Amino acid sequence: MFDLATRRIIGATVLMLTTVVTIGMVWLTEEQRMARFEAMHKAKAIENGALLYEQYCSACHGAEGEGVPGRGPSLNPGVFQHYEQLKAQGYPNSLRNFIKLNIAAGRPVRSTYHSNETYAELMPAWSQDFGGPLRPDQVESLVEFVLNWQTAKPAPAPALAFEAVGSDLTKPLPPGDPQRGQALWNQEVKQASGVAASCKACHGLRPGEVMVGPSMAGMATLAAERIRAPDYKGQAKTPEEYIRESIQQPNAYIVEPEKYAAAPGVSLMPATLVNQMSAQDLADLIAFLLTLK
Ligand code: HEC
Ligand code: HEC
Structure with missing residues (x-):
């Protein structure tokens, strides 16, 4: 077709x-x-x-x-x-x-x-x-x-072999051992995490020695003065609580912010150090610093 x-x-x-x-x-x-x-x-x-x-x-x-x-x-x-x-x-x-x-x-x-x-x-x-x-x-x-x-x-x-103390200020702490605290500070022993405490990288122990942070000389006496200062903004009522707060929550109160703040409200001291630290490590470091009168 x-x-x-x-x-x-x-x-x-x-x-x-x-x-x-x-x-x-x-x-x-x-x-x-x-x-x-x-x-x-x-x-x-x-x-x-x-x-x-x-x-x-x-x-x-x-x-x-x-x-x-x-x-x-x-x-x-x-x-x-x-x-x-x-x-x-x-x-x-x-x-x-x-x-x-x-x-x-x-x-x-x-x-x-x-x-x-x-x-x-x-x-x-x-x-x-x-x-x-x-x-x-x-x-x-x-x-x-x-x-x-x-x-x-x-x-x-x-699987952490330890529980990190973190930033919780209400967590109960065991009794502190100042000697072990000093050994932790001097990095002669390590924290529960296996990490050496880095405190001495930033803090000297001699009076007036300023490294990244202020000297720890006379820290126990100084802590008592800090909490009475009019510009103190933290919650601590005792020197022990002040030192504890300084370590667990560095931003709660920044000493001389013009010198020691990385940014407004942010301390040069890292807030995360306590993530490597057990409650015992923290208690021992506090006990050591309380011996510095
Ligand atoms: C001797 C220990 C070591 C070995 C071996 C090693 N690493 Fe790393 N690696 C590190 C360290 C320490 C860092 C973190 C350094 C820093 O940035 O502060 C890192 C960082 C990294 C990062 C970046 C992580 C981040 O969040 O920035 C990657 C990805 C990585 N490693 C992969 C590998 C791979 C893949 C291998 C094997 C080929 C390897 N690494 C072997 C120590 C090691
Ligand atoms: C990277 C540096 C750095 C490291 C590491 C560091 N600090 Fe600090 N720290 C500072 C700075 C800066 C200040 C002052 C600013 C502030 O008040 O937060 C400070 C303040 C403090 C204060 C209060 C001081 C005062 O005069 O009132 C204490 C207590 C303290 N640190 C303890 C520690 C301990 C304990 C460690 C180790 C677990 C540590 N720091 C690690 C930088 C550091």
Whole structure:
């Protein structure tokens, strides 16, 4: 019923449509194939990363990224929290790049985020590009492995061998031992967390010796004067309570803010020291400072 020319046109159109559909299907399955390949590739990278992590990283960051006191910070969930904080401050890089950079180049300088922690060593550089032992693809595998923690469930909180006293001023304290307090101060013994008390990095014991913070000379006598001063804003009623408050809540009352405040209402003394300290550590440090008359 169609003449030859019409049939040719129809034939050509059908052929063309079939070709388009076929190409489309190949393209679609190719995309699925690629997605499968990428998923497999990623799974393989995570697997390789897990082995590398165990060998090179777990000693400082813990088997599940929970962190090791005195050696390395938590990565799971620590590094994700650190990144969120940086991003809130305008850090422009992606999470992936942040993690990759830290692993590849290490941390030749301690980050302020972790400045309250004491680590035996700095984070080494790992990529051969930065003089480290690992190939770029191995670093990439480690990045995949660390990133995978974010989607997997976070590691259980590290089993602390101690309970940190924190900032709660009402928590009952055991009787303090001034001798152990002095040993803690001099870093001859460590706190329950295994971290050396950093007090003497900022406070001298000689009269008038100003380091980052004021001298502790005569602290017991001074504490009694502090709580009677008209500008005193804290809650302490006794010298003991004053010293306790100074350590657990440095921002409750800042001595000479023009000299010792990092920003209005923020003491140069970190409020987080008490997160490394047991109630006993705190009681002993207070008992020691109360001997300084
Ligand atoms: C000798 C101990 C040590 C080893 C080994 C080590 N790290 Fe670290 N790492 C650290 C320390 C310490 C820091 C924190 C330094 C700082 O910023 O103050 C850190 C920081 C990091 C950070 C950034 C964390 C953050 O929140 O800023 C990442 C990511 C990281 N390490 C991954 C790794 C990986 C992956 C490996 C294994 C290839 C590894 N580390 C091996 C000690 C170590
Ligand atoms: C990073 C430096 C820094 C570290 C570490 C530090 N302090 Fe302080 N500390 C300060 C500064 C600065 C002040 C003064 C500002 C204020 O009142 O908070 C201060 C104030 C104090 C006061 C009150 C002093 C006064 O004259 O009234 C006491 C007590 C005290 N620190 C004890 C400690 C103890 C104990 C430790 C160790 C667990 C410690 N500090 C660690 C910087 C530090």
